[in-house]
Amino acid sequence: GxxxxxxxxxEKKGRAGELQKELEELFDSQNKSQAATSIPATFLRVTATV
Structure with missing residues (x-):
């Protein structure tokens, strides 16, 4: 994905650690739960048949 x-x-640019840190900061800032992980997100799935 x-x-x-x-x-x-x-990883190809040697920056995987930076990406990991940025994602952890993002997840921490968006987590709405103290005791677990709860990150609200909008998800839309569209299936079209032609």
């Missing part, structure tokens, strides 16, 4: 692609690109 997109996160794996980002890590692959970051």
């Amino acid at each position: 997109p996160t794996m692609n980002a890590f692959e690109a970051a």
